[in-house]
Amino acid sequence: MAIRVSIFFFLFALTIFASSSFTRISAEEAESKEFVLTLDHTNFSDIVSKQDFIVVEFYAPWCGHCKKLAPEYEKAASVLSSHDPPITLAKVDANEEVNKELATEFEVKGFPTIKILRNGGKHAQEYKGPRDADGIVAYLKKQSGPASAEIKSVEDASSLIDDKKIFIVGVFPKFSGEEFENFTALAEKLRSEYEFGHTSDAKFLPRGESSVTGPIVRLFKPFDELFVDFQDFHVDALEKFVEGSSLPVVTVFNSDPNNHPFVVKFFNSPNAKAMLFLNFSNEVADPFQSKYREVAEQFKGEGISFLIGDLDASQGAFQYFGLSEDQVPLIIIQKDNGQKYLKANLEPDHIAPWVKAYKDGEVPAYKKSEPIPESNNEPVKVVVADTLQDIVFNSGKNVLIEFYAPWCGHCKKLAPILDEVAVSYENDAAVIIAKLDATANDIPSDTFDVKGYPTLYFKSANGDLLQYDGDRTKEGIIEYIEKNRDKTTSQDKTTSEDKTTSQDASKDEL
Numbered sequence: 096m097a098i099r100v101s102i103f104f105f106l107f108a109l110t111i112f113a114s115s116s117f118t119r120i121s122a123e124e125a126e127s128k129e130f131v132l133t134l135d136h137t138n139f140s141d142i143v144s145k146q147d148f149i150v151v152e153f154y155a156p157w158c159g160h161c162k163k164l165a166p167e168y169e170k171a172a173s174v175l176s177s178h179d180p181p182i183t184l185a186k187v188d189a190n191e192e193v194n195k196e197l198a199t200e201f202e203v204k205g206f207p208t209i210k211i212l213r214n215g216g217k218h219a220q221e222y223k224g225p226r227d228a229d230g231i232v233a234y235l236k237k238q239s240g241p242a243s244a245e246i247k248s249v250e251d252a253s254s255l256i257d258d259k260k261i262f263i264v265g266v267f268p269k270f271s272g273e274e275f276e277n278f279t280a281l282a283e284k285l286r287s288e289y290e291f292g293h294t295s296d297a298k299f300l301p302r303g304e305s306s307v308t309g310p311i312v313r314l315f316k317p318f319d320e321l322f323v324d325f326q327d328f329h330v331d332a333l334e335k336f337v338e339g340s341s342l343p344v345v346t347v348f349n350s351d352p353n354n355h356p357f358v359v360k361f362f363n364s365p366n367a368k369a370m371l372f373l374n375f376s377n378e379v380a381d382p383f384q385s386k387y388r389e390v391a392e393q394f395k396g397e398g399i400s401f402l403i404g405d406l407d408a409s410q411g412a413f414q415y416f417g418l419s420e421d422q423v424p425l426i427i428i429q430k431d432n433g434q435k436y437l438k439a440n441l442e443p444d445h446i447a448p449w450v451k452a453y454k455d456g457e458v459p460a461y462k463k464s465e466p467i468p469e470s471n472n473e474p475v476k477v478v479v480a481d482t483l484q485d486i487v488f489n490s491g492k493n494v495l496i497e498f499y500a501p502w503c504g505h506c507k508k509l510a511p512i513l514d515e516v517a518v519s520y521e522n523d524a525a526v527i528i529a530k531l532d533a534t535a536n537d538i539p540s541d542t543f544d545v546k547g548y549p550t551l552y553f554k555s556a557n558g559d560l561l562q563y564d565g566d567r568t569k570e571g572i573i574e575y576i577e578k579n580r581d582k583t584t585s586q587d588k589t590t591s592e593d594k595t596t597s598q599d600a601s602k603d604e605l
Contacts, residue, residue, distance in 0.1 A: 130172035170228035266309035417463030474517030556581035
């Protein structure tokens with residue numbers, strides 16, 4: 096199963112890991128006993144069906160992130176085993192062939208994937224909490240309780256609502272009826288992402304009109320207008336309101352971990368994503384931020400979300416997009432289809448006209464590419480973004496291309512096998528074996544579906560493009576190429592050479 100490599104990981108993983116607090120749970124608690132329950136295809140249904148609430152990690156033994164999570168997950172399991180009622184944490188080796196049907200059932204597309212299963216497994220929910228032991232414990236305690244907490248006093252409200260997170264409160268004259276039921280349904284649906292409460296008295300709440308008797312929904316947030324009210328109690332309308340109101344006009348990315356949930360929401364948005372990167376400590380930062388916010392307000396509701404990132408916190412982004420610090424201040428827009436648009440070394444007054452030009456279709460797309468190799472004489476040919484079209488699509492050859500990542504263990508294992516395949520075809524001019532570093536070059540997502548590494552495609556000389564699904568052995572790859580190649584290329588070449596030789600012989604005779 097391929098690992099899904101997300102944009103969010105490349106941009107922000109290092110910063111998030113660096114800023115996460117270390118667990119305060121003693122390792123001694125977990126040393127004497129293994130608290131994480133091991134599940135597989137033989138016992139999964141039987142055990143899960145008896146649990147009202149169980150957490151299951153789908154992992155692969157070779158996955159680095161899984162290895163990092165394992166001790167934290169075990170520590171959390173040891174603490175939650177003493178919770179009232181106990182909360183069970185379990186794991187499934189989704190790399191085992193016999194367990195892959197389970198992985199498919201629960202839509203496991205990368206490792207680790209953690210699912211919260213309720214009501215005997217009838218309802219599955221994505222785990223969206225922290226990955227350290229303390230964070231896992233706190234998150235799951237909330238998830239195992241009611242989806243919405245009743246607020247009975249100012250003290251209750253103060254303990255739940257703060258100035259660093261989104262919190263949604265329903266105000267109701269009575270805790271019954273269609274409006275309350277729809278609010279409760281929304282809370283249950285979105286509980287993995289947001290915290291909810293309900294009250295019969297708005298005077299307990301820290302902000303907003305205190306005389307309202309409801310029904311009304313009040314969303315508290317640590318940015319922009321700080322709270323907003325809503326009174327349409329259709330579940331779809333409520334969900335749209337919550338999602339729309341919980342994203343800042345301009346999302347800030349820096350080293351402050353309180354901003355990370357909003358950065359995640361920014362990248363999960365289907366909108367085009369405008370990102371301005373600059374040095375926050377520079378004296379020009381204030382005018383940039385002011386102008387950028389004006390532009391964000393101007394284009395609000397037009398399918399663009401806006402983020403401003405501090406240079407010091409954005410090294411992952413620069414690596415992902417192929418940018419350099421000498422281009423700062425810069426703005427880059429990425430569309431949902433992966434296309435990018437770049438303006439480097441800009442001034443504050445450049446922002447508004449450039450974004451307008453982008454909206455009007457007047458800005459050319461930006462493509463990240465490694466330099467074209469000066470020599471390309473190895474058996475496996477190096478392809479970069481700027482040569483992908485020429486080598487794969489315009490060469491008239493049968494091309495097997497590997498999309499790889501330098502750090503990928505499976506890619507390293509495949510490399511010598513591809514070398515052997517390429518050597519086998521050194522005397523066959525109609526076949527090219529190639530590779531492209533997918534972490535350093537943009538790939539057209541409308542042509543290639545690269546969700547993990549390595550991903551291989553075969554393009555025949557007659558234009559057929561196939562995702563390789565054969566064995567990753569020398570024999571398997573050669574068999575696949577021979578089965579799917581356009582054999583007329585080499586035959587036509589031979590016929591052409593024979594004809595030329597014959598004509599030359601005739602000339603010699605004359």
